[in-house]
Amino acid sequence: MSVQNINVALIGNPNTGKTSVFNQLTGLNQQVGNYPGITVEKKMGFCKLPNNVKANILDLPGTYSLNASSMDESVVIELLLNKNDKLYPDVAVVVTDVENLKRNLLIYTQIKDLEIPTILVINMSDQMERKGISLDIPYLEEKLKTKIALVSSRKGLGINALKELIVSYKTLPNEPCLNASVIDPEYFEKLKHAFPNQLIYKLWLVITQDVNFSNLDRNEIRNTFTKSNSELKRLQQKETIKRYQFINDVLKEGLKVDASMAKDVRAKLDRVLTHKIWGYAIFFAILFLIFQSIFSWSAIPMDFIDSTFASLSSWAAEELPSGILTDLLSQGIIPGIGGVIIFIPQIAFLFLFISILEESGYMSRVVFLMDKIMRRFGLSGKSVVPLISGTACAIPAIMATRNIENWKERLITILVTPFTTCSARLPVYAIIISLVVPSQRVFGILNLQGLTLMFLYVLGFATAILSAYILNKVLKLQSKTYFVVEMPSYKLPLFKNVGINVVEKTKAFVVGAGKIILAISIILWFLASYGPGKEFNEAETIVKERFANTTLDEAQFENEVASQKLENSYIGLMGRAIEPAIEPLGYDWKIGIALISSFAAREVFVGTLATIYSVGDTENETTIKSKMQAEIHPETGEKVFNFATGISLLLFYAFAMQCASTLAITKKETNSWKWPAMQLVFMSGLAYFSALIAYQLLN
């Protein structure tokens, strides 16, 4: 029996648990690349269903209605109106929250009117008893002309029943909920007459939205059936009122809420968590706890990984047949891979905490809380989501700005988001902090290294909003704005969702960044192991001549030869070429190489230094950290990574725009090279001068 493939679209308002339903249906069979919290674009997964049916599940961005006001909402409409799209759904699954059924049903009625087979999922059924809610499912099914799956995506209840309904989607009634003609009978009659083979509600959406469908051109229809924009808006409002009248009538009988039975603590919690003083205090306390934990808890696994890779390098050097491949393995590839793997614990812990905050419903309170502050700096409360998700990666965070309706606010958010400390900065911060900030306790309990890390995250965030303030004053773009945010119920985080998120994000770092780091480590090793001219090729003779009158033991001689070779290797020449520009910042030519190689992706910094110090290492230092710790400046005789250089480097990486992919996505989202060029110049300038000032003051 052959496998039947069907497309299933998950649609619904934000915060209805749509992504949890998606996770329940697909498990780890997902192709995702989204930022935490909100689905920015389409997300695909697959699920095997009974009767040999394989469902391609599509998780669409949360949308309140089919009247799009932002870019991510347009994604839903474009798909539903385009039957030729290979992802066009065979069946739509509209996910609603039992507590917000009235509002959530608006989009359901619109999709029904497109005559797509539609299943209604009423989620969070486990909350019904606690909230005093009861539903008359047969009545609702009859009135809403569909089949209903009552599920709890958190507890995995009702998922099998939903799968059964998806399999039998062909038996679902196709009748619309609302006769579209009631919006304007005369106008719709003319439309029907002109396009007898087209669905009337689809035509209406094509007229009112920025989309085309089938072979019909939107402007062609609009020109034929002229109506002013204000008239169209008025009719849209009329449509919404008609739909809510229908929903009210249905819910009057189908939904009962007994307030006396509700044991709700939400209001009490909200009063504290969004309080004008306590709200901020609690938010900062939570941030503080997160960064303390990241440093304390990940120290043991990180040390273990570091020493394991150091042993592996030594083993390869000693046991494998000597030659160029063995050297490449022990000095280039193994330290390169180690430079990626070592940061898995910290990244996993960071996403563990972020996922828990989102899953619990607390993140929406943070968005609400920060809106008041954000507005003063020319941003929207919605900018908080990209800024927070920028802690993972600036690229999906910049894409997440698509749900900001106001162009000026969106542009400013795009420009300042790269200041947020992304996970690629974390390896740089972690290694530098552990080198230059003592691991001591403040007030007996606070870890100084953890405090420094938290300071850097706050610094990134503060720089982002200060830059936004400047941009708000400088950019002469006028537009009005409003802010609406959904406050989901508080929930205990679901282990499965948190787990999937942590695995996804950590995997994205290891696989995505890891491949780049490894490739650059390999190239760097070659550039550090080969060089032009006799300064490199005759290094031994030159050292012998230089120390002709001095007695050197074998180890000292090898050390001098290795230094001579590295300094005159291809990479050494590159590093020395930029040394005059970076010397005032406290960096030597080796750090200069790391700055060059990490221009495309900043996470390459640590791997680069690990490779360079492995090539030049004659002291037999093993771990990355000990190699960096042992590095001595040949002229001053002082440690290269001292306090002044460390702080200078931390500030440089906090501000510098060292991510080619971010520049590319900024160009894509703003449709101009002007804005990424401005980002690059402003951020690099700020990085250089702040690092310069810090080093000159501290040295």
Place this chain on the structure above:
Amino acid sequence: MFQEIIAFAILGFAVAFLIRKFFWKSKKKKDCGNGTDCGCS
């Protein structure tokens, strides 16, 4: 000799990978939304 051939082949793969990553414009992949690899961490 054998080690050199393998080592330089690895170098070739590394260079080709980075060129493809940063300079090759893929027509198929539009952005981060549909893939696991954003080109960043």
